[in-house]
Amino acid sequence: MAPLTLVETSSGAHSLLLVAGGTPADDAVAESGHEPNGYFWQGVAERVAPQLVERVSLDSESGMFCARADDRDVLVRLGAKLAPVVNDPARLREVVAAAEADGFEFDD
Template identity: 45%
Template sequence: MTSVRLIETSPGSFSLLLDAGTNQVDELVEQRGHEPNGYFWEGVARFLVTTEAPSLQDRVSYDPEGSMFCAYGTDRPALEELGTLLTDLATTPTRMDALITAAKAADFDFDD
């Protein structure tokens, strides 16, 4: 089970939510020197959009907190696509490890 979910906050407006600290990859994230909080997950989302899903650029906005990652907007398909990518990372330690390695090689700062 993943902590990623998409909700309609008002007609035509959506939020993609991920509960930080409740995912299968949290221990790995900590071992790699990061805090698996909402700000870390925003960095993950930004890195994913830059490297794997550039079509999502400028289609979602971010508003993380310490205990939760939030992406929001009116483009439901974009949020669904981002949700699929985040779910894969939140549930697949080898995928998360590869992403952290790639981000480090690119001098990307997760800002966690």
């Protein structure tokens, strides 16, 4: 799941985190005309795992993607969906191209 990390923030509460600007796909993000910030990665999450995003609370900011949930498993599954995109520039380009073809606008 790296560079995503899953942490227990308090008893029974968990967060899935990604520090923006330090991923293998950052150059591909910039080449596609976007900024690799937390809001951009939130949009990616909405595209690759909408059914999981509905079950978490998103609290991203410019420097970090953050999804919170009491259900650790949903965050593990979300991380498993995001990691291939975060780690593979070619996959990132595919996701961005498909999203933009559908009229999706990333909030970056």
